[in-house]
Amino acid sequence: MTVSTVDGLRAEMAVGRGGFRLDVTLAAAPGEVLAVLGPNGSGKSTLLDTLAGLLRADTGTVELAGRTLAGDRLHVPPHQRRVGLVTQDTLLFPHLTVLANVAFGPRAHGKPRRAAENTARRWLSEVDASELAGRRPSTLSGGQAQRVALARALATEPDLLLLDEPFAALDVDAAPALRGLVRRVLGVAGGRRATVLVTHDPLDALVLADRVVVLDGGRIVEQGSTGEVLSRPRTAFTARVAGLNLITGTASGDGLVTADGTHVAGMRGEPLADGAPAVAVFLPSAVAVHMERTLASPRNVFPATVAGLEPHGDVIRVRARGGPPWVAGLAADLSPAAIAELALEPGTAIHLVIKATEVTVYGA
Numbered sequence: 198m199t200v201s202t203v204d205g206l207r208a209e210m211a212v213g214r215g216g217f218r219l220d221v222t223l224a225a226a227p228g229e230v231l232a233v234l235g236p237n238g239s240g241k242s243t244l245l246d247t248l249a250g251l252l253r254a255d256t257g258t259v260e261l262a263g264r265t266l267a268g269d270r271l272h273v274p275p276h277q278r279r280v281g282l283v284t285q286d287t288l289l290f291p292h293l294t295v296l297a298n299v300a301f302g303p304r305a306h307g308k309p310r311r312a313a314e315n316t317a318r319r320w321l322s323e324v325d326a327s328e329l330a331g332r333r334p335s336t337l338s339g340g341q342a343q344r345v346a347l348a349r350a351l352a353t354e355p356d357l358l359l360l361d362e363p364f365a366a367l368d369v370d371a372a373p374a375l376r377g378l379v380r381r382v383l384g385v386a387g388g389r390r391a392t393v394l395v396t397h398d399p400l401d402a403l404v405l406a407d408r409v410v411v412l413d414g415g416r417i418v419e420q421g422s423t424g425e426v427l428s429r430p431r432t433a434f435t436a437r438v439a440g441l442n443l444i445t446g447t448a449s450g451d452g453l454v455t456a457d458g459t460h461v462a463g464m465r466g467e468p469l470a471d472g473a474p475a476v477a478v479f480l481p482s483a484v485a486v487h488m489e490r491t492l493a494s495p496r497n498v499f500p501a502t503v504a505g506l507e508p509h510g511d512v513i514r515v516r517a518r519g520g521p522p523w524v525a526g527l528a529a530d531l532s533p534a535a536i537a538e539l540a541l542e543p544g545t546a547i548h549l550v551i552k553a554t555e556v557t558v559y560g561a
């Protein structure tokens with residue numbers, strides 16, 4: 198083993214893939230979660246594959262928790278890196294039970310069977326999957342399989358956890374709860390472990406990451422704390438990524454109550470005591486605009502006024518104002534045809550309609 202003085206992860210590497218070249222320098226401190234955002238083809242998977250050791254960098258070094266994993270003529274193979282990888286395809290062994298799948302890593306690292314199974318049970322319990330221990334992977338739902346895959350990665354006690362779009366394959370009902378669970382689990386025994394999370398979804402970054410890097414064309418075009426990058430975007434991609442609606446208030450039931458007493462119906466992303474400071478987060482694409490006040494439940498209906506219309510890729514972003522202060526700046530993405538049909542223009546009185554299942558509520 199080659200010793201390094203670096204705590205956590207530090208990677209400075211260049212790798213070519215066909216005509217594409219990834220050239221990045223990044224670091225994640227022990228206990229830190231670094232989100233990697235970027236448009237399709239920007240090099241996110243190439244980055245993860247290289248960190249995992251599945252792909253060999255052409256030049257550069259990768260150092261992790263006091264060890265050099267890649268460098269001058271050095272390439273530590275994936276299974277010796279102490280790196281855990283969770284992807285959308287959970288890749289569980291179909292012929293093994295859930296318990297045996299999770300115990301596999303510790304066994305492969307030399308733990309006796311009983312000790313490996315104890316470790317597996319502990320991590321299954323952390324991801325709320327103890328009752329799945331005897332099941333085969335083919336009998337699990339997508340969300341259950343993702344929880345098991347996470348337990349399997351963590352059971353090896355990796356120095357680096359790589360999460361590749363872990364919620365992308367889940368339906369809208371399953372993703373918020375799993376995101377909340379991952380946030381909790383990443384806090385467990387996370388002192389030494391660094392985490393790199395690749396995602397398309399700004400919610401993932403907002404909820405899970407301490408810092409964000411934005412990749413474009415194989416290079417890092419933005420980086421900083423998650424709040425900094427998402428509140429002051431400097432590229433079109435990050436501006437879109439940051440285009441979230443956010444309402445602050447205090448937790449109440451499954452939703453929250455704003456300072457002026459409006460109830461916002463949502464889904465809890467994590468357990469929250471009623472009255473705790475909370476934020477409700479949803480995408481502009483989840484907001485419909487109606488002229489009449491519809492009473493369809495379980496939807497949120499907020500009266501507002503059109504403040505402005507901005508072209509936004511293929512859609513028109515409607516900005517709202519009026520009513521209580523939190524309405525100002527809320528955005529709805531509509532097709533140009535819908536804008537024309539509703540005859541929207543600045544000053545038009547509207548109702549913003551958002552399904553509760555599209556709104557995720559987290560602790561603030």
Ligand SMILES: Nc1ncnc2c1ncn2[C@@H]1O[C@H](COP(=O)(O)OP(=O)(O)OP(=O)(O)O)[C@@H](O)[C@H]1O
Pocket residue numbers: 214215216217235236237238239240241242243244
């Ligand atoms: N096996 C490969 N051989 C040659 N080129 C590849 C290979 N895999 C990826 N590429 C190219 O490398 C570039 C970066 O791809 P990569 O999959 O890392 O991007 P990404 O950001 O993960 O994209 P996405 O969000 O679509 O998953 C792309 O131009 C892609 O065409």
